[in-house]
Amino acid sequence: MKRLSLFVALIALVSTVSPSVAQSATPLRVWVSPATFSPDGDGYRDRTTIVYNVPRNARVYIYVYKGATYVRRLVWGRYATAGNYYRTSWNGGTGSGLRVPNGTYGLRVVARFGPGLRYTLKYQGTIGVAAKNVASTGRWVGFYVPGAPFSTAPLTSLESKVSSQARVVHYFHSSQDNFDSAAASNAIQEGAIPMATMEFWRPGSGVGQPAYRLSRIAAGDFDSYLRRYADDAKAFGKTIWLRPLHEMNGNWYPWAGTVNGNSPSHFISAWRHIKQVFASRGATNVKFVWCPNAESVPNTYANGIARYWPGEAYVDYVALDGYNFGTSASWSRWRSFAQIFGPAYSTITKLTPKSIIIAETGCSPRGGDKAAWIDGMFGSIHFKYRRIRGVVWFNENKETDWRVDSSSATAGMFRLVSAVY
Structure with missing residues (x-):
């Protein structure tokens, strides 16, 4: 105990404590050592220890x-007897195990006692994290x-809220929209790569649009549009990521592999044709992003992700x-990132050695802890899906409130962990 130091807390009882209890109560005592630690794995001050002593069973x-x-x-609801000393420690990790960025963090100790745990003693202090030689993972x-x-x-505005600079800015356009050099320039001026999702349809008209079926794309019916787009993108000169025909293994777009007479083989032909048009125009600055949905709908072998792979060269x-979606829809339930993406990650890592991007993701606030x-x-x-090199968050209140800043807690967690993952 002589080596433990700092932060002896003399905290008053909260208003729920009766005067007679307050007058006789001994304060909750807390020691933190070291007050600043360096969780960098070198064996020296890699964690901090918190020792506490309660005046009553709590x-x-x-x-x-x-x-x-x-x-x-x-610590969550640990039973402590009066007068005894208890300890716990913190290694600088979040709940998922990520090491937090260097800085000052709050420490809160709460002891609840009495009938129905109606009385409360509190301690609030700080802990400093100052890891050395923190290497960047290169993720974005x-x-x-x-x-x-x-x-x-x-x-x-969003970057300011979450203290994160976007490395990719994602936007959508239909096959009626030409290449927007001003929008792409704006993204680049902000230090980001523009990623344009090219959608072959008339927005708002639903999935039943056979005019945009894959066989027509492969046959060249949209080539005048594609050539014009490729020429404008080439003239722009800077790197652009193009994401055509995304989520092809779903059933909600006209180019999906199970609607409008389409099939996975039609998708492969259409994808290769689009890529070849851009190559023929010399638009080598346009990089193609192949992007299935993490879960196939319908979930059948014939509609599986691997069936849509156009080949490494394309x-x-x-x-x-x-x-x-959490519980925001009648058909949905709360699921972890691993439950949503794990099977698809396994499939894709067998298809190709390429790194993986999460091009769209979000979390509903309904049904669970969004910050967690x-x-x-x-x-x-x-820790697990190490081939994933970047995450693009879908920040819109749409089917549910996907926004990362839907609350101060979610924005704060994103700010904290996006800097170190």
Whole structure:
């Protein structure tokens, strides 16, 4: 105990404690050592120890937090007897195991006692994290934000909220829209790569649009549009990521492999044709992003992800889309990042050695802890799905509130873990 130091807390009882109890109560005492530690794995001060002593038999709860975001729950309802000393420790990790960025974190210790645990003692202090030689993983984040990159204001506003600079800015256009050099320039000026999703349909007219079936694309019926787009993109000169025919293994777009007379073989022909048109125009600055949905609908062998693979020579980047709808829909339930993306990740890593991008993802606030889901996503990528090199968050209140800043807690968690995953 002599080596433990700092932060002896003399905290008053909260208003729920009666005067007679308050007058006789001994304060909750807490020691933290070291007050600043360096969780860098060198064996020296890799964790901090919290020792606490309660004046009455109590249930104890200990949290680490940053602003409005709970970073880690260290103790939850542990029974402690009066006068005894108890200890726990923190290794600088979040709930998923990611090491937090250097900085100052809040420590909260709560002891509840009495009938129905109605009385409370609290301690609040700080812990410093100062790891040395923290190496970058090279992973990045990007965003889809309504209005960007046609305007930079929505993007820079979100970047400011989550203290994360987008490396990719995602936007959508239909096959009636030409290449938008101003939008692409805006993204690049903000330090991001523009990723354009090219959708062959009339937006708002639903899936039943056979005029946009895959066989027509493969036959060259849209070549005048594709040539014009390729020429404009080539003239632009900077790198552009193009994502045509995305989520082809779903059943909600006219180009999906199970609607309008389409099939996976039709998809492969259409994809290769689009790629060949761009190659014939010399638009080598346009990089093609092949992106199935993480889960096939319908979920059959004939509609499986592997059936849509066009071949290594026709793909520059491999991506996946997937969302946690939580309980926001009648057919959905709360699911982890691993439950959504794990099977598709396994399939794709057998198809190709290329790195993987999450081109669209988001989490509903309904049905679970969204901040913890965000932590779990980045932790899963860091520890398990290591071929994933970047995540593009879909930041819109649409089918449900996907926005990463739907609450201060979710924005805070994203800010915390996106910097270190």
